[in-house]
Amino acid sequence: MKSGTLSRRSEVRESAREKWESAKAEGNLEAAYKYAQASSKVDHDIIKDSKYLLDIMGIPWIQAPCEGEAQAAHMVIKKDADCVASQDYDSFLFGAPTVVRNLAATGKRKLPGRNVYVDVDLEIIDLEETLNALGINRNQLIDIAICVGTDYNKGLEKVGPKTALKLIKKHGDIHAVLQEKGIEIEALDSIKELFTHPDVTDNYEIRWGKPDSEKLIKFLSEENDFSVDRVEKAAERLKSASGAKQKTLDQWF
Numbered sequence: 362m363k364s365g366t367l368s369r370r371s372e373v374r375e376s377a378r379e380k381w382e383s384a385k386a387e388g389n390l391e392a393a394y395k396y397a398q399a400s401s402k403v404d405h406d407i408i409k410d411s412k413y414l415l416d417i418m419g420i421p422w423i424q425a426p427c428e429g430e431a432q433a434a435h436m437v438i439k440k441d442a443d444c445v446a447s448q449d450y451d452s453f454l455f456g457a458p459t460v461v462r463n464l465a466a467t468g469k470r471k472l473p474g475r476n477v478y479v480d481v482d483l484e485i486i487d488l489e490e491t492l493n494a495l496g497i498n499r500n501q502l503i504d505i506a507i508c509v510g511t512d513y514n515k516g517l518e519k520v521g522p523k524t525a526l527k528l529i530k531k532h533g534d535i536h537a538v539l540q541e542k543g544i545e546i547e548a549l550d551s552i553k554e555l556f557t558h559p560d561v562t563d564n565y566e567i568r569w570g571k572p573d574s575e576k577l578i579k580f581l582s583e584e585n586d587f588s589v590d591r592v593e594k595a596a597e598r599l600k601s602a603s604g605a606k607q608k609t610l611d612q613w614f
Contacts, residue, residue: 412424414577416570417573417576418572418599419572419603423562426561427559427561428455430452430455432562433452434452434559435456437458438456443459444460444485445459445461446461447462448463450506451506451511453488453499455556456499456557458488459485459487460488461484462486463481463482465481469481496530497530501529501534503553504529504538505522507549507552507553508525508528508529508535509521509525513548513552514549536549571603572599572600572603574600
């Protein structure tokens with residue numbers, strides 16, 4: 362169902378890779394850096410290394426069977442976590458009660474495709490409060506998203522968030538909207554089912570461990586060329602933070 366989105370992302374990465382090669386050949390380092398970031402992709406080795414790094418840092422991780430936001434939302438609904446930290450509004454479609462955006466230790470966020478950082482404020486959004494303010498329910502929120510377009514469908518032509526909200530509030534649901542317009546959305550019911558009953562797992566345990574400084578230095582410095590001095594200092598901060606009763610975000614960076 363997500364093949365169209367993944368295909369478009371692949372095309373964007375391939376285009377960026379070609380521009381990266383061209384910028385390198387021209388000696389344009391700034392452009393090369395920008396396109397190198399845009400052409401990067403997460404592969405099996407990166408995922409494997411990320412999990413190992415979290416393990417030796419003593420930080421728990423959970424492998425989502427499908428969408429990460431869906432698993433995170435499920436954990437908050439179960440009260441195994443307090444909120445979902447994500448920039449992706451799909452978190453609400455999966456039912457996340459509370460979402461935190463712009464979560465960063467530095468208070469800055471990098472602009473996509475540019476080597477530019479901007480100041481950001483922490484944003485905490487409550488799903489129920491937002492739905493009440495809009496006068497809709499979660500099913501209608503999903504319908505609005507489908508009208509605008511999701512990772513699983515293109516969306517209706519010339520329909521943005523405000524128009525979609527008006528249409529759903531007027532007609533009640535997306536089926537009535539489509540009936541009035543005389544159009545169809547392929548696999549509509551399957552898309553809605555994916556948001557209302559996503560594939561998630563309860564086979565997880567959230568347990569904090571102790572960081573292993575020796576393994577951190579070996580993995581980051583010896584195997585991946587990070588500065589030994591920086592890694593040693595970071596490992597000490599990590600070790601100090603792991604022993605604290607009250608953990609704060611900046612202790613981990």
